[in-house]
Amino acid sequence: MKLDIVTPEGALFSGEVDSIVVPGVNGTFEMLNNHAPIVAILTEGEIRIKAPQILIDEEVQDKFKVTTGEAVLPIHSGTVEMKNNKVIVLAE
Amino acid sequence: MANLKDIRTRIQSVGSTMQITNAMKMVSAAKLKKAQDAIEKMRPYAEKLTELLAGLSASLDSDMGGVYADEREIKNVLLIPVTSNRGLCGALNTNIIKQTQRLIENEYADKNVQILTIGKKAYDQLSKKYEVIANKSDLFDSLTYENIAAVAQSVMDDFAEKKYDKVVLIYNSFKNAATQIVKTEQFLPIKTDQNESNVVLDYIYEPSQKEIVLELIPKSLKTQFYKTIRDAWASEHGARMTSMHKATDNAKEMKDELTLQYNKARQAVITGEILEIVSGAEALKG
Numbered sequence: 001m002k003l004d005i006v007t008p009e010g011a012l013f014s015g016e017v018d019s020i021v022v023p024g025v026n027g028t029f030e031m032l033n034n035h036a037p038i039v040a041i042l043t044e045g046e047i048r049i050k051a052p053q054i055l056i057d058e059e060v061q062d063k064f065k066v067t068t069g070e071a072v073l074p075i076h077s078g079t080v081e082m083k084n085n086k087v088i089v090l091a092e
Numbered sequence: 093m094a095n096l097k098d099i100r101t102r103i104q105s106v107g108s109t110m111q112i113t114n115a116m117k118m119v120s121a122a123k124l125k126k127a128q129d130a131i132e133k134m135r136p137y138a139e140k141l142t143e144l145l146a147g148l149s150a151s152l153d154s155d156m157g158g159v160y161a162d163e164r165e166i167k168n169v170l171l172i173p174v175t176s177n178r179g180l181c182g183a184l185n186t187n188i189i190k191q192t193q194r195l196i197e198n199e200y201a202d203k204n205v206q207i208l209t210i211g212k213k214a215y216d217q218l219s220k221k222y223e224v225i226a227n228k229s230d231l232f233d234s235l236t237y238e239n240i241a242a243v244a245q246s247v248m249d250d251f252a253e254k255k256y257d258k259v260v261l262i263y264n265s266f267k268n269a270a271t272q273i274v275k276t277e278q279f280l281p282i283k284t285d286q287n288e289s290n291v292v293l294d295y296i297y298e299p300s301q302k303e304i305v306l307e308l309i310p311k312s313l314k315t316q317f318y319k320t321i322r323d324a325w326a327s328e329h330g331a332r333m334t335s336m337h338k339a340t341d342n343a344k345e346m347k348d349e350l351t352l353q354y355n356k357a358r359q360a361v362i363t364g365e366i367l368e369i370v371s372g373a374e375a376l377k378g
Contacts, residue, residue, distance in 0.1 A: 006140065008237040008318055010133035024298055039144065040298040041307045079308065081144060083295070088140055092237070092311075 001033050001085040003049065005073065007092060012060050012073065013049070020087060021048035022080050035082050042078040047089060049073070096361065099354040103347060110343035116180070117336035120329045124269065127326035130235075131266075131319070138315050145312055148305050158306045159252040160313060161281050168204045170247070170256040171195060172279070173218065174263035174324040175211035177232050181332040184264055185213040187274045191262050192218060195276070206256070208247070210321065235325060237318055244317035248310060251280045263320050264327035270334050272327040277320070282313065 003020055005013040021030045023045025031038070049071045056064055056071065065072040078091040173192045175185040192214070196205050207224045209215040215227040228243050251259055259280040264272040297304060 004136075006137045008134045008137050008315055009130070011136060026298060036296055037294060038296040038298065039148070039304060040296075041304055079141075079144065079304075079311070081140075081295075090137055090140055090144075090311075092241075 001031075001035075001082075001087060003087045003089070005047070005089045005091055007090075010060070012063060012091070013056060013071075015051070015055055017049050017051040017054075017087075019050045020089075021046075021050075022078075022089070023047070023075070024080075031080075031082055031087060033085060037083040039079070039081050042075065042080055042089075042091075044076055045074070047073045047075060047091070096354065096357055099350055099357060103350045103354065106343055106347045106350060110340055110347065113336045113339040113343060117333055117340060120333040120336060124326060124329035124333055127322065127329055128266075131322050131326060134315070134319065134322070138319065141308065141312050141315060145305065145308050148301055148308070158309060160248060160309055163281050164254070164257050166203060166257045168206065168256045168258075169200050170206050170208060170250070170259045171200075172208050172210060172247070172259065172261045173214040174261065174321060175209070175214040176324075176328040177212040177229055179213065180335065181328055182335040184272060184328060184331040185211070185217075187272075188262055188264065189214060189217045191274050191276065193221075195260070195262070196222065210243075211324075231321065232325065235321065237314075240318045240321050241314040244314045245310075247317075248280065248313060256280070261317075261320050263324040264331075265323050266326040266330055269330040272331055279313070279317070282309065 001017060003013065003015060003017045004011065019030055019032045021028060022040070023042050025041045025043050028045065029040075050069060051071075052069060054066060054069075054071045056066065063073060073091070075091040078089055080087065080089045082088075171192055173188050175188050179185070192207070205222070207218055207222055208226045208228065209218060209224055210228045210231055212227075212229045215224060215229060218224055219227075231239060231243065247259060250256055258278065261275075261277045261279045263275055263277075265275045267273055
């Protein structure tokens with residue numbers, strides 16, 4: 001599935017991922033391929049992206065914590081929308 | 093005709109002024125590019141937010157905006173004029189200050205008007221005549237979303253507490269480097285335009301639709317505020333670039349004129365000298 005993470009100050013990530021874990025207001029949850037369409041509010045926490053290969057722009061690299069197969073991005077708040085295997089995270 | 097030394101000094105001083113204005117022009121051009129990039133960068137975020145909000149509020153009833161859409165009788169108005177901290181940018185700031193004064197004296201003459209200035213120029217001018225409750229000029233020192241959102245949040249809180257019944261932004265909107273348009277925009281209460289949206293997908297909502305809308309509205313307001321400040325920032329640099337360009341042109345013209353004058357004066361001196369020598373020789377012959 002395709003993931004886009006955007007903030008008011010620019011896009012942070014755009015690419016193919018296997019799964020994403022987000023901090024929802026009612027608890028953390030994970031989204032995999034073909035997840036049902038969803039809109040959810042996110043609270044303070046971490047977004048975990050899992051993919052075999054994670055390419056992050058050099059400019060924003062210091063915002064992520066990257067390990068093999070996983071990247072972690074801390075956020076204050078946000079919104080996530082998923083439909084047709086396309087995830088958009090509006091993060092702050 | 094002025095003497096040679098005077099003209100030479102003037103040429104030099106005009107020349108160094110030209111260098112300064114030219115350098116300022118370059119700096120503004122670079123900063124303008126940055127400011128425009130920032131506006132460009134926030135566009136995906138703003139668009140997605142608006143889309144989500146439109147889709148959600150279309151599928152819900154009216155009365156959606158919560159505390160921020162509360163339309164009440166207008167008694168207290170908060171004006172937020174946005175100017176630059178520095179001058180030398182043409183009529184940019186004067187336009188904003190004039191527009192603010194016009195609003196105070198005409199449209200909101202019978203209301204209780206309060207002012208929150210962003211930018212030193214607005215504060216300097218308006219605090220002489222009116223009461224300015226706060227001045228957030230330091231915002232321009234670090235234009236991060238976080239800082240700007242904090243100011244927006246405090247304004248929104250005051251509105252929710254009914255300190256003001258209407259909040260209006262006055263700022264310069266960037267059209268191009270030569271043109272900036274003064275805009276007067278109602279910030280609060282937000283106008284909920286009930287446009288029909290046909291894309292109602294069967295989403296899972298977490299938490300409820302209503303809660304999501306209530307969460308998104310403040311975000312969209314902050315984004316609007318951020319965009320306004322960014323727009324004003326780009327306008328400032330656009331205006332400064334143009335006015336410094338004009339100043340450089342003027343200085344060049346002046347320098348050319350002075351050089352001409354200098355050469356004429358120099359020639360007159362030489363002619364005078366020759367005349368003296370020739371007439372001296374003539375006299376000896378006689």
